[in-house]
């Protein structure tokens with residue numbers, strides 16, 4: 166096999182997703198309730214409006230989906246104040262990260278990103294044989310000045326997840342601006358905003374504004390987080406028409422399913438559900454902060470629906486012990502944080518169960 170596969174493949178450590186509930190039940194033979202706080206999904210589930218729309222649409226799954234995602238692009242464009250040809254819809258935002266590196270990255274070109282940051286940018290760049298430059302975070306926040314220092318004519322992509330996964334922290338408007346404006350002319354700045362809808366609105370950087378200005382910026386958003394549609398795999402990019410055109414050249418036909426498009430359209434219209442989800446996270450985040458403080462567990466203040474804590478122990482072990490108690494979290498060893506774990510904020514009942522388990526384990 167060593168000779169058959171492309172050499173770049175051997176450098177890749179495969180992505181390890183949050184464990185599904187069914188898998189944990191199977192492995193540990195647990196009958197009782199298991200809660201998953203590992204993939205930053207919405208504990209309130211999908212929007213009820215999306216569920217209704219899905220029920221109506223399910224009888225038409227024998228038909229291929231609309232390859233152009235016409236209605237979804239139209240709705241997103243009008244909300245974001247951009248043209249429809251500035252939207253690209255993908256099977257989750259990870260698929261769009263894949264298309265960005267496939268379409269733009271030549272072997273040996275540089276990709277600059279924070280360390281840690283969402284790992285798919287690194288994996289996809291390695292597949293395309295890019296040179297990945299990871300800039301260590303400072304005080305648990307992406308080091309923008311450090312990233313700017315690494316920029317050169319060889320830099321093709323600058324990847325910023327804001328807020329950062331797995332840290333949960335966010336880079337300020339002024340720093341995003343500095344990054345975007347410092348990028349060399351032929352560099353693409355990818356701003357991955359998977360947790361955008363959770364951010365305190367007074368702090369939100371106007372990343373779509375840079376797209377409107379005609380810069381080489383790609384903003385990524387997703388329906389997997391606050392919209393509660395992770396299982397349907399749907400996300401989108403906002404960028405200038407010339408960049409969207411390039412992405413469309415490498416896109417697979419019918420990359421976004423019929424049900425996914427329909428659910429996303431309905432979810433966008435359910436502002437009540439979005440608001441309820443945001444309020445839950447705000448309230449429960451404070452609750453968990455207080456609980457961590459009581460146990461003197463160091464945590465990183467978060468702008469998202471997850472919190473990363475330093476367990477002071479082997480994170481893999483803590484993860485296994487929590488799993489035995491029916492709580493799935495995410496160990497952060499693959500992100501170079503061996504004592505940290507990342508915990509998705511759940512419902513109040515789930516958070517209480519988490520804290521009971523954590524108290525026992527730590």
Ligand SMILES: Cc1ncc(COP(=O)(O)O)c(C=O)c1O
Nearest residue numbers: 257258259283330359387389400
């Ligand atoms: C920063 C970031 N980007 C992208 C994704 C992937 O999202 P999607 O489900 O849209 O592929 C995640 C999911 O964890 C994420 O945290």
